[in-house]
Amino acid sequence: MSTPGLILSRRQTFAFISPAFAIIAVFLVFPAVWALYLGLTDLELTGIRAVMPEFVGLSNFVRVFQDSFFYNALKISLVFVFGSGIIGQVGLGLLLALLMHREKSWIKTLVAASAIAAWIIPDVVVAYLWVAFLDSDFGLLNRGLKLVGLGPVNWLFHYPLFSIILFNTWRGTAFSMLLFSAALQTLPPSYLETADTLGASAWRRFRDIILPLLKTTILTDVLLITLWTFNVFTPFLLTGGGPSFRSEILPIYVYRTSFKYFKLGYGSAISTVLLLINLAFALVYLQAKRRQKKW
Amino acid sequence: MAEVVLEKVSKVFGAARAVDEVSLEVRDGEFFTLLGPSGCGKTTTLRLVAGLELADSGTIRIGSRDVTRVPPPERRIAMVFQNYALYPHMTIAENISYPLRLRKVPADAIARKVGAVAEKLRIEPLLLRMPSQISGGQQQRVAVARAMVQDPQVYLFDEPLSNLDFKLRLEARRFLKHIQRETGVTALYVTHDQTEALALSDRVAVLKDGRLMQVAPPEEIYRRPANAFVAGFVGAPAMNLVEGEVLGSRFISGKFRVEVGGEPGLASGAGATLGIRPEHLELKPAGAGALAGIIDDVEPQGHEQIVTVLVNEVPLLARVIETQRLKLGEPVSLRFDPSALHLFGPDGNRVN
Ligand SMILES: Nc1ncnc2c1ncn2[C@@H]1O[C@H](COP(=O)(O)OP(=O)(O)OP(=O)(O)O)[C@@H](O)[C@H]1O
Ligand SMILES: [Mg+2]
Numbered sequence: 001m002s003t004p005g006l007i008l009s010r011r012q013t014f015a016f017i018s019p020a021f022a023i024i025a026v027f028l029v030f031p032a033v034w035a036l037y038l039g040l041t042d043l044e045l046t047g048i049r050a051v052m053p054e055f056v057g058l059s060n061f062v063r064v065f066q067d068s069f070f071y072n073a074l075k076i077s078l079v080f081v082f083g084s085g086i087i088g089q090v091g092l093g094l095l096l097a098l099l100m101h102r103e104k105s106w107i108k109t110l111v112a113a114s115a116i117a118a119w120i121i122p123d124v125v126v127a128y129l130w131v132a133f134l135d136s137d138f139g140l141l142n143r144g145l146k147l148v149g150l151g152p153v154n155w156l157f158h159y160p161l162f163s164i165i166l167f168n169t170w171r172g173t174a175f176s177m178l179l180f181s182a183a184l185q186t187l188p189p190s191y192l193e194t195a196d197t198l199g200a201s202a203w204r205r206f207r208d209i210i211l212p213l214l215k216t217t218i219l220t221d222v223l224l225i226t227l228w229t230f231n232v233f234t235p236f237l238l239t240g241g242g243p244s245f246r247s248e249i250l251p252i253y254v255y256r257t258s259f260k261y262f263k264l265g266y267g268s269a270i271s272t273v274l275l276l277i278n279l280a281f282a283l284v285y286l287q288a289k290r291r292q293k294k295w
Numbered sequence: 296m297a298e299v300v301l302e303k304v305s306k307v308f309g310a311a312r313a314v315d316e317v318s319l320e321v322r323d324g325e326f327f328t329l330l331g332p333s334g335c336g337k338t339t340t341l342r343l344v345a346g347l348e349l350a351d352s353g354t355i356r357i358g359s360r361d362v363t364r365v366p367p368p369e370r371r372i373a374m375v376f377q378n379y380a381l382y383p384h385m386t387i388a389e390n391i392s393y394p395l396r397l398r399k400v401p402a403d404a405i406a407r408k409v410g411a412v413a414e415k416l417r418i419e420p421l422l423l424r425m426p427s428q429i430s431g432g433q434q435q436r437v438a439v440a441r442a443m444v445q446d447p448q449v450y451l452f453d454e455p456l457s458n459l460d461f462k463l464r465l466e467a468r469r470f471l472k473h474i475q476r477e478t479g480v481t482a483l484y485v486t487h488d489q490t491e492a493l494a495l496s497d498r499v500a501v502l503k504d505g506r507l508m509q510v511a512p513p514e515e516i517y518r519r520p521a522n523a524f525v526a527g528f529v530g531a532p533a534m535n536l537v538e539g540e541v542l543g544s545r546f547i548s549g550k551f552r553v554e555v556g557g558e559p560g561l562a563s564g565a566g567a568t569l570g571i572r573p574e575h576l577e578l579k580p581a582g583a584g585a586l587a588g589i590i591d592d593v594e595p596q597g598h599e600q601i602v603t604v605l606v607n608e609v610p611l612l613a614r615v616i617e618t619q620r621l622k623l624g625e626p627v628s629l630r631f632d633p634s635a636l637h638l639f640g641p642d643g644n645r646v647n
Binding site for chain 1: 345346347366367368369372373374376377378380382383384393394397398445
């Protein structure tokens with residue numbers, strides 16, 4: 001039963017991809033479904049509940065929505081996503097891409113290179129660099145402030161959320177910048193040159209030409225960045241979620257619940273809620289994309 | 296309306312001299328074409344006039360104003376790009392009105408103007424469509440319409456017809472000329488297509504490697520090319536060019552000899568290039584013409600044939616209008632009017 005035009009029959013095709021499916025099932029689907037299931041139990045990491053977890057139905061979820069720590073983490077996550085994801089990575093990435101777009105000098109290469117460098121350095125190293133940069137006694141930032149007669153400021157203690165927003169922005173802007181730069185490259189130069197001869201200001205060029213033509217790219221980037229930022233755990237390396245939960249984003253809260261208080265079942269339930277929030281973002285995005293005007 | 300003057304304008308990209316000391320004067324209301332092979336600097340010259348590139352040296356004037364360092368919008372030019380640069384997310388009406396909207400022209404004035412231009416260019420039924428929903432020829436008109444609403448002093452066209460198929464190109468070319476005549480706005484036009492240049496222009500500038508080869512009206516470019524490059528570039532099929540030397544009143548290339556008349560203005564024995572257009576060579580039976588040869592190749596073109604005749608090992612193309620039957624290897628002769636001969640000196644410049 002081979003369809004004309006296909007090299008492989010359907011059966012052969014299936015045979016070729018089935019190992020991949022099997023691996024995906026074992027290592028991705030099964031753990032995910034297992035985590036969903038755990039959310040319905042009172043499993044703990046130690047003690048009697050570790051050996052004999054009981055099925056508790058939706059009671060974990062009822063608890064999540066009455067949990068003030070959950071709301072605290074949700075609020076901080078939203079600020080974190082908005083600040084470091086939308087404003088920081090997407091916004092700054094777009095701004096940098098626009099500034100670099102028609103630049104021809106070595107500055108362009110330099111900016112691109114440093115942005116990529118920031119992106120490829122391992123998380124742990126970056127976190128360490130930022131801890132060092134922000135250190136209240138010996139940090140570079142405070143040394144600099146001292147020169148102009150300010151500070152010292154204990155950044156990680158007094159401004160923990162701001163610190164991790166700054167960190168995550170720096171960490172991820174390169175991706176957005178590269179994505180937008182690539183999209184800008186695909187625009188025929190004559191589009192902007194026509195606008196140049198017409199005397200369009202930078203703002204009008206952006207609003208009238210670049211923004212409409214980059215809309216799809218921007219939407220895609222916003223979705224990716226939102227999901228990544230929502231799920232990122234690295235800020236833990238800077239602040240550990242503290243002080244007093246002031247930088248405790250949802251993944252850190254899940255971690256604290258599951259591995260510090262050993263409540264695996266409850267932690268899984270929070271994870272499931274996190275997953276649902278991600279799903280909601282994705283749906284909004286798909287809807288927005290569908291409503292895009294076609295030309 | 297304005298004239299465009301370039302004085303010793305140069306533009307260098309790295310090691311490449313894209314435009315090399317070009318001086319020209321485009322008269323007010325003239326249709327002026329820059330013609331030349333790919334990479335000769337036509338687009339760069341146009342972009343220098345537009346202000347999209349800044350000259351490394353020299354002066355550019357539009358009207359009586361020095362615009363060498365003036366930004367593009369203040370030059371009162373309107374440019375039509377090769378790809379038309381219509382914005383795909385705007386309707387045709389929005390595309391045409393965009394320059395006016397940028398200038399904050401009142402809405403009713405915009406509507407009137409867009410309507411008038413659309414009527415003149417016969418694109419009214421398209422106004423509400425998107426650029427992807429109209430044909431290439433229509434897109435070209437829309438691009439011209441967007442240029443027209445700007446009331447520029449100069450139109451700049453960069454190969455605006457090269458994306459069209461052959462038939463459409465002829466039609467669009469006539470239309471463009473008609474529109475330019477009617478508006479009387481100076482047009483600077485770039486093309487690598489010599490028939491297009493000859494058909495459209497009041498005057499043509501031929502460029503090679505960023506340097507000006509000749510500036511003249513089309514007839515003169517064709518009849519009296521200033522040098523061997525222009526002679527070979529303009530005309531299809533290309534002019535027969537034979538390299539050799541002049542001895543006395545004769546042009547000699549190996550066994551190929553032609554009488555070139557009394558005073559060729561060349562020292563005897565100097566290297567020279569002889570040129571004659573295929574349409575000025577008449578195919579005659581053997582013995583009837585000045586040059587004896589044999590038929591080497593025949594290319595039927597429908598209304599005519601391009602015949603290659605080997606004259607003492609030198610291949611010469613001749614255009615034969617009649618549909619006479621020709622056999623390969625047949626001995627024939629070629630006749631020509633000595634006044635149709637072109638003679639170029641060792642530096643390639645015309646000497647007769
Ligand atoms: N932005 C640029 N950077 C570097 N070199 C350039 C640039 N623009 C043009 N050149 C070079 O300058 C020369 C002239 O280019 P130009 O585009 O003016 O040629 P053209 O006559 O328009 O050719 P075509 O018929 O192929 O469009 C070429 O050698 C080209 O490679
Ligand atoms: Mg060009």
